[in-house]
Amino acid sequence: MADSFLSASHFHDETAALAFIEARIWPAGPACPRCGERNRVGRLNGKTTKLGMCKCYACRKPFTATVGTVMESSHIPLHIWLQAMHLLCTSKKAISTSQLHRTLGVTLKSAWFLSHRIRKAMKPLDVEPMGGASMTMEADETCIRRKSTNRAYEPPGVRQSVPALVQRDGAVRSCHLPNVNAASPRPIIAQANPHR
Numbered sequence: 001m002a003d004s005f006l007s008a009s010h011f012h013d014e015t016a017a018l019a020f021i022e023a024r025i026w027p028a029g030p031a032c033p034r035c036g037e038r039n040r041v042g043r044l045n046g047k048t049t050k051l052g053m054c055k056c057y058a059c060r061k062p063f064t065a066t067v068g069t070v071m072e073s074s075h076i077p078l079h080i081w082l083q084a085m086h087l088l089c090t091s092k093k094a095i096s097t098s099q100l101h102r103t104l105g106v107t108l109k110s111a112w113f114l115s116h117r118i119r120k121a122m123k124p125l126d127v128e129p130m131g132g133a134s135m136t137m138e139a140d141e142t143c144i145r146r147k148s149t150n151r152a153y154e155p156p157g158v159r160q161s162v163p164a165l166v167q168r169d170g171a172v173r174s175c176h177l178p179n180v181n182a183a184s185p186r187p188i189i190a191q192a193n194p195h196r
Helices: 014-025 078-090 097-104 108-121 186-192
Strands: 041-043 054-056 137-144 160-167 172-174
Touching: 014 078, 078 097, 078 108, 097 108
Parallel strands: none
Antiparallel strands: 041 054, 137 160, 160 172
16 A cells, blocks of 8 residues: 655654755755855754754855745744645645644644745735636625624724625635725726726
């Protein structure tokens, strides 16, 4: 019987996880994220040195493969990061922070941190305009407000309007508007759908 994908060594061992990440970030060997130097870079192997630490002898700064990634400045082990990324990317429906906390065996605060950083990294960078020739666009609006904890003494929150543009079988864009009338959503619609 074939082994499970999660039985791979980089999901359980910190050294293997670091090698897995370095192979993807530095396919041609270590490179300084600050100055781009490749030749005058050395690995630091001291007893108290962090695993995977390198030093650039051009700009004299230490760095690891996680600099400039979502894993930078995190105390969570790299193999936990890889497990969280795998779970978030392969779950058929969404995976909650509480489920990550239970599955990975980390604190709820760490699970929240992991899920938010990974989701932020998956956000598309260049948002393309919606609509176009033979595309159907729909608009909808909802109102949200804070619930009052005690109806007798505290009024409910102010209603906030959130209109949304939906492209059939495609993207959805929503935003908050302080008041919704005929003029206020017009610039947003023009920005999201310049073809009209």
